[in-house]
Amino acid sequence: MFAKNAWYVACTPDEIDDKPLGRTICNEKIAFYRGSDGKVAAVEDFCPHRGAQLSLGYVCDNNLVCGYHGLVMGCEGKTVSMPGQRVGGFPKIKAYPVIEKYGFIWVWPGDAAQASPDKLHHLEWADNPDWAYGGGLYYIKCDYRLMVDNLMDLTHETYVHTTSIGQKEIDETPVSTKTEGDHVITSRFMDNVMPPPFWKANLRGNNLADDVPVDRWQVCHFSPPSHVMIEVGVAHAGKGGYHADAKDKVSSIVVDFLTPETETTMWYFWGMARNFNPKDKNLTAQIRDGQAKVFAEDTAVLEAQQRNLLLHPSRKLLLLNIDAGGVQSRRIIDRLIAAEQQPQPVAA
Structure with a gap:
């Protein structure tokens, strides 16, 4: 029904200013957030511990903290830490290529290896002060x-x-x-x-x-x-x-x-x-x-x-x-x- 190897608008920057955003795109449940370094990240909206929505948690530094039991998820989909637990064997969740350009947050829901910013077509009006x-x-x-x-x-x-x-x-x-x-x-x-x-x-x-x-x-x-x-x-x-x-x-x-x-x-x-x-x-x-x-x-x-x-x-x-x-x-x-x-x- 839809091509996944493509850039789609996921949200506008203001939607992730204060807290993470959960949004389903091409049947993929994705959590979007902005780290303390200002960069936008997107990971599967699924905590590997008990399946909670990571988007209902909060951002700490450049990581996403699950609001259920405190699991800390990195922007690459790998668990960073969890209170009282070793996390080395935790399964990695999917991370999505994401770029911020032209006043929008764009996500690539398909094969990450095929994602390239060059595949986002140019919008001549978006960066021009005359518009x-x-x-x-x-x-x-x-x-x-x-x-x-x-x-x-x-x-x-x-x-x-x-x-x-x-x-x-x-x-x-x-x-x-x-x-x-x-x-x-x-x-x-x-x-x-x-x-x-x-x-x-x-x-x-x-x-x-x-x-x-x-x-x-x-x-x-x-x-x-x-x-x-x-x-x-x-x-x-x-x-x-x-x-x-x-x-x-x-x-x-x-x-x-x-x-x-x-x-x-x-x-x-x-x-x-x-x-x-x-x-x-x-x-x-x-x-x-x-x-x-x-x-x-x-x-x-x-x-x-x-x-x-x-x-x-x-x-x-x-x-x-x-x-x-x-x-x-x-x-x-x-x-x-x-x-x-x-x-x-x-x-x-």
């Missing part, structure tokens, strides 16, 4: 691939998001899809349309008129294992659309990190990065609040969809032209999963 970012986290009871489908085909905006980003021109405008290696791109360009409420607010946020026609674009980028970045924006009509000068447009990147918890639940790290008025914190909060309402609407639809699919597991679903982005993305996911399941050669 601002605001986002949040939703726990959603659905297969993460349903969210991939949702994000790679934005036709649903016309119907699900009628009061914010939806407008009839979205489903009236053809969408194009192309695949470049493991990168899937779907694009839709709408010319000479009136901006919907969400984009009216953003135009005002960049001191632009909000009551005139605009050229609008949506360019969705899927990258494995389950990351979707969506270039969105509007420019005053006739000024060049996607390529318009910055003074005539508002554009952003919708950030979507989809982290599977189980086959039917996921962690959804969402946000928006923008390169206009990046120092305006009130604008960042305004956009984040508006986006939160949009994604809450998606959540209601997807959770109901998941319940329906579980009731009818054998029903064949229709595939339409608008589904091409999701279909191509799923093919990449399936290929990566299949590759992981191939038997590994035995050394001579």
